[in-house]
Amino acid sequence: MKLKKNIATSEAGFVFNPATGDSFAASPLAAEILELLKAGQAPAAIQASLLARYEVSASQLQRDWDDLMAQLHQFQLLES
Amino acid sequence: MSRRPLTVALTGLNATDSPGAGVAVARALRESPEYEVRLIGLSYEALEPGIYLRELFAKTYLLPYPAAGSQALLERLEYVQQQENIAVIIPNFDAELPHFIRLEPQLRAVGIRLFVPTLAQLESREKLNLSAFGTAHALPVPATHALRQATDLAVAAIALGWPLVLKGRYYEAQVVHTLAAAEAAFGQLAARWGLPLLAQQFVAGQELNVAGLADGRGQLLSAVPMRKLTITDKGKAWAGITLEDEGLTELARRFAAATQWRGGFELELLRTAAGEVFILEINPRFPAWVYLAVAAGHNQPAALLRLALGEGVGPFGAVAVGKLFVRYAWDMIADYTDFQRIAGIGEL
Structure with a gap:
């Protein structure tokens, strides 16, 4: 579940995959998660931080997390 | 360091919806770090847009069509040479390349250098030979059948399955899904481009291209991968983006090594959803989008100029x-009056 090293992210939430030429616009929260993944933070640590900061149940967070990871995988942004 | 003056002529001034590479090559040469290039245009028709780009081309001369043969081309180029003292010509059309390759010794004798593939290299990657070429060099090419008559379509369909891609020998392709549609397309393409045609296995995926330059001794000097972002109804890239893809560069490296390719080239590729990459065509010259390679730090036309000069x-x-x-x-x-001069006198 690691973001590919060459993926470019910007503060404005834009994501660029240099291997496919695809660009994406991420929501502020998704952009923050991508930055943390890119910095090498473990998914469990990121999820714990999100649970502490937002009013969300652990089960809902896990569903949203899985959904985001599925999208990142589909867009070829994750290491296989 | 000041740049040395040099006169260079080039063809492919047809910057139309199915563009030649001439205008892009001209822009690239203007940015040569070593040479202050004076550009001479060589055109086949009086309305090729590059002729009227006077800020790029100091002068343009009409050439005889390739069908007129090598001797007619040589005579015209000898005349142009007397006026312009050209150091290098960069041909940008597939159909004219055999003439330029044959004329290389005569052109060198009057002071004009080329850096073009050999006739054998040119023929090896022709559409008709591409399938055998892929097999011989372990390069991934979709299965292809030559079609010499309409009745060959049924045989090709059994071997390749539907849909099929029908291609003219030099230009144009149509995807057909039934035998009736294939027969209609066969008639149209044969009327336009002659026989044989080609039937190629249809492969779905993302269209990618590589602009390349090789030194003629098996070494790849540059490969710039590009993904088409906007494609015209003629299948041409109207927008594109450079990619980071070592796999595509490696493919270009294998092509350069296998053929000992001499000069510019373009690989037209397709990547399937499963990640397989196929070579659909190999063009024996720079693509019309080659100025993107300059923007990516690879001024391939300027490097070819140096190769031509030894x-x-x-x-x-x-x-x-x-x-x-x-x-x-x-x-x-x-x-x-501009049109009259180029159409009537053959010079502008």
Whole structure:
């Protein structure tokens, strides 16, 4: 579940995959998660931080997390 | 260091919706670090847009069509040479290349250098030979059948399955899903481009291209991968972006090594959803989007100029990834007298 090293992210939430030429616009929260993944933070640590900061149940967070990871995988942004 | 003056002529001034590479090559040469290039245009028709780009081309001369043969081309180029003292010609059309290759010794004798593939290299990657070429060099090419008559279609369909891609020998392709549609397309393509045609296995995926330059001794000097972002109804890239893809560069390296390719080239590729890459076509010259390669740090036309002059050129470094080109149409204004001069006298 690691973001590919060459993926470019910007503060404005834009994501660029240099291997496919695809660009994406991420929501502020998704952009923050991508930055943390890119910095090498473990998914469990990121999820714990999100649970502490937002009013969300652990089960809902896990569903949203899985959904985001599925999208990142589909867009070829994750290491296989 | 000041740049040395040099006169260079080039063809492919047809910057139309199915563009030649001449205008892009001209822009690239203007940015040569070593040479202050004076450009001479060589055109086949009086309305090729590059003729009227007077800020790029100091002068343009009409050439006889390739069908007129090598001797007619040589006579015309000898005349142009008397006027312009050209050091290098960069041909940008597939159909004219055999003539330029044959004429290389005669052109050299009058002071004009070329850096073009050999006739054998040119023929090896022709559409008709591409399938055998892929097999011989372990390069991934979709299965292809030559079609010499309409009745060959049924045989090709059994071997390749539907849909099929029908291709003219030099230009144009149509995807057909039934035998009736294939027969209709066969008639149209044969009327336009002659026989044989080609039937190629249809492969779905993302269209990618690589602009390349090789030194004629098996070494790849530059490969710039590009993904088409906008495609015209003629299948041409109207916008594109440079990619980071070592796999595509490696494919170009294998092509250069296998063929000992001499000069510019373009690989037209397709990547399937499963990640397989197929070579659909290999063009024996720079593509019309080659100015994107300059933006990516690889001025391939300027490097080819040095190769033509016998100067050493080493491999380029990394490609700048994420550089975009977006083509546009622009209405230039000329006077009827300009048209009269190029159409009537053959010079402007």
